[in-house]
Amino acid sequence: MAKSRNAAESKAAKAAAQAARKAAARERRTQLWQAFNLQRKQDKRLLPYMIGAFVVIVGIAVTTGVLLGGALTLITSIILGVTLGLLVAFIIFGRRAQKSVYRQAEGQAGAAAWVLDNLRGKWRVSPGVAATGHFDAVHRVLGRPGVILIGEGSTTRVKPLLAQEKKRTARLVGEVPIYDIIVGTGEGEVPLAKLERHLTRLPANITTKQMDTLESRLAALGSRAGAAVLPKGPLPNAGKMRGVQRTVRRK
Structure with a gap:
């Protein structure tokens, strides 16, 4: 009986921890989306830079895959290009958002x-x-x-x-x-x-x-x-x- 109770408590604790992790991940995504929209309205160059970097990186990856030849190589190059392109676009967003915050905070108390x-x-x-x-x-x-x-x-x-x-x-x-x-x-x-x-x-x-x-x-x-x-x-x-x-x- 005790073992059954402990197993149930352990299961409930795991479920609670998983729910907390999901809620935290959801909050981070919401926070990022809100920050992105805020930055996009203030920074007109943000989207062109992000899209441009993504397109250039994917283009280079596709070109490399075609030159190397083979369907598997091309698919792998595209996947890597898309992943790297998204990462670079995300970094551009983070850097420009950080600069924007510093620019607005300059000279303010605290x-x-x-x-x-x-x-x-x-x-x-x-x-x-x-x-x-x-x-x-x-x-x-x-x-x-x-x-x-x-x-x-x-x-x-x-x-x-x-x-x-x-x-x-x-x-x-x-x-x-x-x-x-x-x-x-x-x-x-x-x-x-x-x-x-x-x-x-x-x-x-x-x-x-x-x-x-x-x-x-x-x-x-x-x-x-x-x-x-x-x-x-x-x-x-x-x-x-x-x-x-x-x-x-x-x-």
């Missing part, structure tokens, strides 16, 4: 924190460790390069805020390198769209074990009313586009 929240790799992000009432903020990122302080907002207000936070941080990290970055389009600033690339190009100066030690030390600093005053994202549809970016990365 934009840098939103980008940092989506960093790929072993980064430890602490948003809003310092901030002003005008939504100027300093975010702290811990990674292999060391400690990176990233400021966003008005340059005149962010610079002293960064200097203060750098001074506080230096007392705890010793000789570990501290980088300070201001996000913006001015001279010496890093544009929002290039922030992630800028971070990944910094040299590796510490080990993962040192990162763990530093994280414990930096936790003692806490924050100075930063995260509480920051908006959750730069755009109303930021969450939707963030889902698109993650789906593209999984592909």
Whole structure:
């Protein structure tokens, strides 16, 4: 009797898990379709680029199959061409959607924190460790390069805020390198769209074990009313586009 009950519970759990997976896949498809329609309306070149890439790749595949000869070779080439064409078209959509989001988010409060929240790799992000009432903020990122302080907002207000936070941080990290970055389009600033690339190009100066030690030390600093005053994202549809970016990365 107990075995029968356990088997029934196991079957029900498997069915529930399968239903959850189907629901998640359905949600991702809906999200992608909505994002595609949104991007298509804003970006008139999207469809021509996607269709053009698909047609060119399939054309090359068919031509290759004909030149090599044989029905099986031609069919295989067509299948590969269609698959590769769809993949490239999807990548084009993802890249152009990402650029569009960055372009709209540039200069908005919370934009840098939103980008940092989506960093790929072993980064430890602490948003809003310092901030002003005008939504100027300093975010702290811990990674292999060391400690990176990233400021966003008005340059005149962010610079002293960064200097203060750098001074506080230096007392705890010793000789570990501290980088300070201001996000913006001015001279010496890093544009929002290039922030992630800028971070990944910094040299590796510490080990993962040192990162763990530093994280414990930096936790003692806490924050100075930063995260509480920051908006959750730069755009109303930021969450939707963030889902698109993650789906593209999984592909």
